[in-house]
Amino acid sequence: MRFTKMQGLGNDYVYLNCTGGLPDNLPELAVRLSDRHFGVGADGLICICPSERADFGMRIFNADGSEGAMCGNGIRCLGKYVYDKGLTRKTSLLTVETASGVRYLELFLRDGLVQSVLVDMGRPELSPPVKLMAAGRTWQAVPVSVGNPHAVVFCGGVDALNLAELGPALERHPAFPDRVNVEFAQSDDRGGLKVRVWERGSGETLACGTGACAALTAAARAGLVSRHTTVHLPGGELEVRWAEENGHLYMTGPAVTVFEGEISLENENYRCVREKNAVQ
Numbered sequence: 001m002r003f004t005k006m007q008g009l010g011n012d013y014v015y016l017n018c019t020g021g022l023p024d025n026l027p028e029l030a031v032r033l034s035d036r037h038f039g040v041g042a043d044g045l046i047c048i049c050p051s052e053r054a055d056f057g058m059r060i061f062n063a064d065g066s067e068g069a070m071c072g073n074g075i076r077c078l079g080k081y082v083y084d085k086g087l088t089r090k091t092s093l094l095t096v097e098t099a100s101g102v103r104y105l106e107l108f109l110r111d112g113l114v115q116s117v118l119v120d121m122g123r124p125e126l127s128p129p130v131k132l133m134a135a136g137r138t139w140q141a142v143p144v145s146v147g148n149p150h151a152v153v154f155c156g157g158v159d160a161l162n163l164a165e166l167g168p169a170l171e172r173h174p175a176f177p178d179r180v181n182v183e184f185a186q187s188d189d190r191g192g193l194k195v196r197v198w199e200r201g202s203g204e205t206l207a208c209g210t211g212a213c214a215a216l217t218a219a220a221r222a223g224l225v226s227r228h229t230t231v232h233l234p235g236g237e238l239e240v241r242w243a244e245e246n247g248h249l250y251m252t253g254p255a256v257t258v259f260e261g262e263i264s265l266e267n268e269n270y271r272c273v274r275e276k277n278a279v280q
């Protein structure tokens, strides 16, 4: 089975071209391929599927095998995959069907390859803040859905937080029966937003596209930042705009191919086909 490893701001996924059919047991495959010691190593698995409603379909599985409904960094890399591999010639209004609806992509090229991608992430849904007990403290969280569930916690000193303790406690808090992605957010003195993310099913990641959108939405609604700002994540920066005119979120950021390989699932034999930096 051929695969491509891609990343957006260090949020990395193994991509499978499933336009000709899906492999069996995707949750188990996601766990095996995501393993950073015995597998390829990734935050999860993304399948590029055929779609009757859009140019392509996307299914995303977290590193623990659970299926997510949407992935912001992942959908940008999917845009790069399908263009760079010649599966489409579209650079604007490229449509991708996800479990939370169809998303629209605009691709920006350099030297004929996709460098960055703008995604219309649709309209966010904000719920009233909730108070949650975790790790011996009370936290105020703003639930936001951007096609998948998030809880945004505003706090100072995000760099110093112990996410390994806080993340699992909030992800699995009884207030969120389906578990939740958690963003720890802090506005900076330049009008930007600093965010660390604990992802449902994958743990702390270097970035989360839907998480950046959820954090911007909650922060703009609270008057902490403007509706168009830079979100700083450990893996880099995303530009997010919450448009006044239609209430949609627009996210722009990079998409990178890391390497390509082949795996024989019977004997767990991995082979690198194209090395890092051989493809953009």
Ligand SMILES: N[C@@H](CCC[C@H](N)C(=O)O)C(=O)O
Pocket: 011, 060, 062, 067, 068, 069, 070, 071, 072, 073, 074, 148, 149, 181, 199, 200, 201, 202, 205, 207, 208, 209, 210, 211
């Ligand atoms: N990393 C993604 C989100 C992936 C899915 C998420 N963990 C979930 O379970 O909802 C992003 O960039 O948005």
